[in-house]
Amino acid sequence: MGSFINALPGALSQGLIWGIMAIGLYITYSILDLSDLTVDGSFCTGGAVCAMMLVGGYNVWVCLLVSFLAGMLAGFVTGIFHTKLGIPAILSGILTQLGLWSVNLAIMGMKANQALNVNNYDMLVSLRYLQDVAKGIRPIYQHPLITVGLFTAGIILVLYWFFGTELGSSIRATGANGHMARAQGINTNRNKMLGLMLANGLVALSGALLSQFQGFADINMGRGAIVIGLAAIIIGQVTFGKLFRNFALKLMSISLGAVIYYIVIQAVISFLDINSNYLKLISALIVAIFLAVPNLKLKSQKSGGKEKRNA
């Protein structure tokens, strides 16, 4: 129990950071109804760009901005594959993701990882800050939970505003009904492109924050990101779906979904004392369970109805 409690703040912070990625994924997966697998690659791109630029001595905010732009570029490439070249969205994402593997290595100077020593760089978030705040060395507002929480709130507010604008509404219409959108003069291809760019920008931003938090960027850091993102979206919907109808609250539920996911993962690690190499398997199982819950509920309702009718 002790180890779980001790690890909890770290898990919560990490969950919040992944939550930003999940919010990005929500734009393509739920709003645009596209399965975008670029994220596994663009998450790492964000981390790699941020790490290399921090090492290069740039201000952390500049690093985050460039990471965001790099992610947008990745989304742009997927968008070109999909809308201009007519490749199915899921395949377009896989192609970009594959290509990004080499690109990400190149960004990190052909190394598989880049360390970020917290003592050398002025970072926004770090696992170390967590301990520092606990010790009283750092002010409370530098606690990763607060920093990332504020960051997430800012992103949610901007997205809430954006998807209420004329342009944002037209992106929602593109995903909701392409026929209708085109009949109303909406350039659905351009909107898909915009959505993919915005989504991957957020994903890369999340990767940039994670590389700071964990103190390194790694070529494998984005592997399975799509699964974590889907988990967060679905956990958020299953848990808070009935409560949160408003768009901003929905986005918040995704962020909370990611946090819940990390608490569950941390609990599994702490209580079951499992080799961390089994994490991916456990992740897959957790996501499968949450994906199945709504369907199983539906089934039991149906069979429940039958029994009543028989009686």
Place this chain on the structure above:
Amino acid sequence: MLKIEQISKVFNPGTVNEKVALNQLSLHLQPGDFVTVIGGNGAGKSTMLNCVSGLYSVDQGSILIDGVDVTALPEYKRAKYIGRVFQDPMMGTAATMQIEENLALAARRGKKRTLKVGITKQDREFYKEQLKILDLGLEERMTAKVGLLSGGQRQALTLLMATLQQPKILLLDEHTAALDPKTAAKVLEATQRIVEKNNLTTLMITHNMRDAITYGNRLIMMYNGRIVVDISGEKKKQLTVEQLLNLFSQASGSDEANDKLLLS
């Protein structure tokens, strides 16, 4: 207002499934014309409409709307000039969005979509007034998701959306075919009201010959990708269903045609 010049469209050319859907078809519409289109299955009615709307590109010929050559324009750019209502009630509206959001999308048809707020207070008042025209009580449910509406309500809403920004041409593709007779009549009535009020140039496909005679000032019948009958003015007003059937038999040169047209 609409000038269709010698357009042809062939599906699956060069294969066993080759189908000539439109064969050198020409049609000119004057401003304010309300043309009803009838014809059997595969006559090319929907293909013609879809070529005008830009869903399909034509193989030959040209399409002009109010003097603008739109033949090469993609669907979303032509939408500036065209209002559309589809046969499938699900197709014309976004189910997961609110009634007022759908209207806001339609109100900006053909305009640049900026970062301005999607629905202002004045917008809301305007939509409310417009919804009252439909007489379905939707003005009290502006923030309801469109997915909650019935097929007839969704068609009526689509109709309103198609005309919220005055279109140069209104295309109606059997827009009451999927509705029950009572609802269909209501939607047709609303159509008539809106078309008359805005003096809209309209092309309406229908499989109901009585409707084809009752509505509009001109009637065309299609067969094998061509227009075979074209009646307007006083002559059209005096048409009977029987005469129409005879005209169709003559045009297609077959007696079975009666059933075919009636059943389609």
